[in-house]
Amino acid sequence: xxxxQTGNFWERVEMFFVRHRLSVIALLVLLLLGLPxxxxxxxxxxxxxxxxxxxxxxxxxxxxxxxxxxxxLGNAAFFAIGAYTSALLVTKAGFGFFTxxxxxxxxxxxxxxxVGLPSLRLSGSYLSIVTLGFAEIVRMILANWQTVTxxxxxxxxxxxxxFFGIELSLRNNxxxxxxxxxxxxxxxxxxxxxxxxxxxxxxxxxxxxxxxTMMGIKTVYYKVLAxxxxxxxxxxxxxxxxxxxxxxxxxxxxxxxSILILSIVILGGMGTLRGMYLGAALLVxxxxxxxxxxxxxxxxxxxxxxxMMRFRPQGILGWQSKIPYxxxxxxxxxxxxxxxxxVPFSGEKTPLIEVKNVVKRFGGLAAVSDVSFYVDRxxxxxxxxxxxxxxxxxxxxxxxxxxxxxxxxxxKNRSIHGTKPQDIVKMGVSRTFQNxxxxxxxxxxxxxxxxxxxxxxxxxxxxxFRTEGFRREERxxxxxxxxxLKSIGLGYRMHDYxxxxxxxxxxxxxxxxxxxxxxxxxxxDEPAAGMNPQESNNLLEFVRxxxxxxxxxxxxxxxMNVVMNISDRIYVLDYGKLIAQGLPSEIATNSKVIEAxxxxxxxxAKHKRT
Amino acid sequence: MFFQxxxxxxxxxMAYALVAVGYSLVFGILRLINFSHGAVYAFGAHVVxxxxxxxxxxxIGILVSIFLTGILGVLIDKFALAPLRKKKSLPIASxxxxxxxxxxxxxLLMIFFGSERKSFPNFFxxxxxxxxxxxxxxxxxxxxxxxxxxxLVLTLIVKKTRIGLAMQAVEQNTKAAHLMGIxxxxxxxxxxxxxxxxxxxxxxxxxxxxxxxxxxxGFLVGLKAFxxxxxxxxxxxxxxxxxxxxxxxxxxxxxxxxxxxxxxxAAFVILIIILIIKPTGLFGxxxxxxx
Numbered sequence: 001x002x003x004x005q006t007g008n009f010w011e012r013v014e015m016f017f018v019r020h021r022l023s024v025i026a027l028l029v030l031l032l033l034g035l036p037x038x039x040x041x042x043x044x045x046x047x048x049x050x051x052x053x054x055x056x057x058x059x060x061x062x063x064x065x066x067x068x069x070x071x072x073l074g075n076a077a078f079f080a081i082g083a084y085t086s087a088l089l090v091t092k093a094g095f096g097f098f099t100x101x102x103x104x105x106x107x108x109x110x111x112x113x114x115v116g117l118p119s120l121r122l123s124g125s126y127l128s129i130v131t132l133g134f135a136e137i138v139r140m141i142l143a144n145w146q147t148v149t150x151x152x153x154x155x156x157x158x159x160x161x162x163f164f165g166i167e168l169s170l171r172n173n174x175x176x177x178x179x180x181x182x183x184x185x186x187x188x189x190x191x192x193x194x195x196x197x198x199x200x201x202x203x204x205x206x207x208x209x210x211x212x213t214m215m216g217i218k219t220v221y222y223k224v225l226a227x228x229x230x231x232x233x234x235x236x237x238x239x240x241x242x243x244x245x246x247x248x249x250x251x252x253x254x255x256x257x258s259i260l261i262l263s264i265v266i267l268g269g270m271g272t273l274r275g276m277y278l279g280a281a282l283l284v285x286x287x288x289x290x291x292x293x294x295x296x297x298x299x300x301x302x303x304x305x306x307x308m309m310r311f312r313p314q315g316i317l318g319w320q321s322k323i324p325y326x327x328x329x330x331x332x333x334x335x336x337x338x339x340x341x342x343v344p345f346s347g348e349k350t351p352l353i354e355v356k357n358v359v360k361r362f363g364g365l366a367a368v369s370d371v372s373f374y375v376d377r378x379x380x381x382x383x384x385x386x387x388x389x390x391x392x393x394x395x396x397x398x399x400x401x402x403x404x405x406x407x408x409x410x411x412k413n414r415s416i417h418g419t420k421p422q423d424i425v426k427m428g429v430s431r432t433f434q435n436x437x438x439x440x441x442x443x444x445x446x447x448x449x450x451x452x453x454x455x456x457x458x459x460x461x462x463x464x465f466r467t468e469g470f471r472r473e474e475r476x477x478x479x480x481x482x483x484x485l486k487s488i489g490l491g492y493r494m495h496d497y498x499x500x501x502x503x504x505x506x507x508x509x510x511x512x513x514x515x516x517x518x519x520x521x522x523x524x525d526e527p528a529a530g531m532n533p534q535e536s537n538n539l540l541e542f543v544r545x546x547x548x549x550x551x552x553x554x555x556x557x558x559x560m561n562v563v564m565n566i567s568d569r570i571y572v573l574d575y576g577k578l579i580a581q582g583l584p585s586e587i588a589t590n591s592k593v594i595e596a597x598x599x600x601x602x603x604x605a606k607h608k609r610t
Numbered sequence: 611m612f613f614q615x616x617x618x619x620x621x622x623x624m625a626y627a628l629v630a631v632g633y634s635l636v637f638g639i640l641r642l643i644n645f646s647h648g649a650v651y652a653f654g655a656h657v658v659x660x661x662x663x664x665x666x667x668x669x670i671g672i673l674v675s676i677f678l679t680g681i682l683g684v685l686i687d688k689f690a691l692a693p694l695r696k697k698k699s700l701p702i703a704s705x706x707x708x709x710x711x712x713x714x715x716x717x718l719l720m721i722f723f724g725s726e727r728k729s730f731p732n733f734f735x736x737x738x739x740x741x742x743x744x745x746x747x748x749x750x751x752x753x754x755x756x757x758x759x760x761x762l763v764l765t766l767i768v769k770k771t772r773i774g775l776a777m778q779a780v781e782q783n784t785k786a787a788h789l790m791g792i793x794x795x796x797x798x799x800x801x802x803x804x805x806x807x808x809x810x811x812x813x814x815x816x817x818x819x820x821x822x823x824x825x826x827x828g829f830l831v832g833l834k835a836f837x838x839x840x841x842x843x844x845x846x847x848x849x850x851x852x853x854x855x856x857x858x859x860x861x862x863x864x865x866x867x868x869x870x871x872x873x874x875x876a877a878f879v880i881l882i883i884i885l886i887i888k889p890t891g892l893f894g895x896x897x898x899x900x901x
Binding site for chain 1: 693703
């Protein structure tokens with residue numbers, strides 16, 4: 001049964017579009033090519049051009065804001081830098097439009113890097129303020145740097161672009177086709193970037209930045225990348241704008257411009273490409289069509305932001321597609337078996353990780369004091385202890401979330417304390433979380449693919465040019481993700497969104513994601529929490545399977561049935577101190593452990609009994 | 611000259627502190643940066659202007675404005691932000707909403723009052739003073755003293771009253787405060803009222819000090835006050851005062867010694883530097899992220 005037969009009307013429409021996407025795109029492009037030929041009034045053509053300028057700007061803003069979740073309020077600045085760079089190079093240095101264009105993109109991109117590098121370490125709203133401040137500074141410089149920018153007077157008489165001697169104007173439709181080319185090029189660039197590990201990293205950062213870090217994604221790098229791309233795209237749009245309007249001044253690029261671009265992204269749908277065209281078409285043509293509302297247009301942009309957030313935050317054209325995930329060509333999920341491959345393991349018992357006298361303090365409180373333990377290769381070791389004993393703190397120490405205040409951690413005999421979380425994942429340590437931290441609005445398969453990110457080697461240019469290496473690796477990682485999912489019993493869930501999975505399956509998905517990082521040591525934080533006996537038995541089987549395949553497991557668990565049945569050895573923590581260690585049978589009868597769990601029997605109570 | 615810059619900086623800085631407190635209060639409780647605060651400040655100044663136009667005494671205008679602007683703050687929360695909290699929207703949704711609200715207010719002010727700069731009486735100018743040969747104007751002194759008094763009142767409300775205690779409780783742990791029987795929604799409403807009311811006073815004072823009112827007046831002041839709030843550690847009231855003074859002084863000195871055109875850049879430069887070096891501000895504590 002396919003969605004074509006079972007889905008509702010809109011799903012069938014979507015399926016149709018996806019199936020015939022190449023024909024649909026070709027048809028649309030043909031329509032756009034023909035549009036100026038059947039349009040005579042030049043003011044209408046002018047609106048077409050403005051829509052495409054803002055469409056390009058929206059595609060640019062969409063990368064950091066829609067995909068990566070970093071709201072920029074300063075994209076007008078990159079727009080301005082592109083416009084001024086091109087206008088000044090052409091009017092003052094004798095460049096042609098097409099030779100100035102790369103410089104406009106470059107300079108705007110550099111500006112993106114300048115504002116991005118320091119500020120992207122900041123979270124959400126701080127970043128927005130910095131971008132806003134940055135845009136104001138750029139405007140002040142444009143207005144005051146008289147000798148270069150001509151100050152508030154602006155740059156006048158900017159020549160139109162020439163293409164092999166032909167002046168590209170609105171009259172001969174040259175300007176229209178030029179911006180159409182820019183828009184299509186930008187759309188293609190965004191498409192190839194988004195449909196790669198880069199796009200998955202963007203969305204993972206938006207969904208849960210910490211979880212993304214723990215999957216080894218270099219979040220600062222990807223946020224800066226989104227920003228630089230956004231800036232360069234805006235710069236190109238700016239260059240075109242300058243030569244189309246033929247006059248620019250600092251007031252062409254105000255906060256209003258940034259807000260208009262943001263409103264387009266929000267209205268169309270953050271994190272969609274299709275939404276940008278619709279958003280631009282609606283918001284740019286709106287004041288022209290409804291002229292009597294002209295005084296209220298800025299109020300209207302504000303209303304768009306407020307009302308969309310309230311009633312349709314995903315935007316007009318934003319929805320979670322019900323149609324199946326599109327696998328890369330050559331990857332066939334059907335033929336992949338559920339047989340997880342083994343990691344190389346010689347079978348000898350040597351410590352994979354050693355923790356020596358580790359101390360972690362929060363203020364005056366020692367959450368972990370003087371704790372030492374080790375896990376041998378191919379072992380399943382559990383850490384148990386009452387709530388607040390410091391178990392999760394130990395996981396946070398091992399994965400680099402917290403820095404230690406004393407002691408030493410050796411992984412494969414190499415010291416890892418002070419190492420960044422991303423590098424620890426790269427070395428082969430991965431984890432799950434006590435409070436599930438999936439990427440809820442990504443599909444199950446995409447969640448696992450994010451896990452493979454750390455060992456996916458292709459770079460930005462491979463993704464953009466779809467090189468052989470890119471395609472081979474995407475195929476291989478997808479197949480591996482499918483295999484992991486099938487082996488953990490989630491094969492039938494691949495296409496679903498993570499947030500729609502029941503609790504037990506979400507826990508398993510987290511484990512699948514951790515395995516996908518190619519970790520040798522997997523840290524499981526209460527994997528059986530909230531599971532029924534049937535589910536936790538299945539989990540036990542799977543963890544054993546992992547061990548048999550050469551993985552090493554360190555486990556925090558409260559479910560004693562799980563702990564006693566599965567562990568090779570157990571460590572017991574209480575108040576941040578190690579109070580016991582040994583085989584499950586030894587731990588079960590250890591008086592200190594019983595005391596920690598059940599509380600000691602006081603002298604008073606003893607007397608009462610006698 | 612130096613002392614003139616310093617006194618101007620201190621006086622204006624205190625007014626920034628008053629606006630900054632509005633950011634801090636809301637941030638403390640909702641962990642939200644209320645972008646609309648600058649526009650609310652402009653709204654407050656315009657209400658006073660309206661009453662002056664109607665030939666009421668200025669103090670009536672200010673009192674009405676304190677009330678109306680406080681209500682505006684509450685309405686913003688009730689109509690735009692509270693529904694998002696109820697839906698448990700992402701933080702980005704509230705952020706974008708306050709940007710939208712700020713834009714709506716600012717542009718409605720433009721439609722009703724016109725976008726041009728309108729003159730506003732300096733209702734607290736009592737001529738120049740000369741304290742031990744230091745040329746301080748009575749406006750500067752008044753702006754400083756009134757802002758300081760209001761900041762003290764705000765601090766007393768937060769530290770010494772029942773509702774202030776509830777605000778602190780909600781700030782520390784919303785869920786636990788709710789379980790202890792604190793009406794969290796009322797606390798949030800009250801906080802927005804307080805933020806709006808203090809913005810109205812700051813708006814009237816600054817309008818009087820510069821003798822100017824215009825719809826976008828809150829844009830730069832809002833950003834500067836935000837810089838002040840961050841500098842002092844957002845959510846910390848006395849931090850806002852120190853932050854306000856630093857921003858006020860540095861922009862006053864920058865405009866005096868570098869040139870007036872770059873006066874407004876000073877606040878942004880400070881903001882960007884502090885965010886890079888110590889994002890939690892001078893007095894902020896580093897939060898421990900629970901994983």
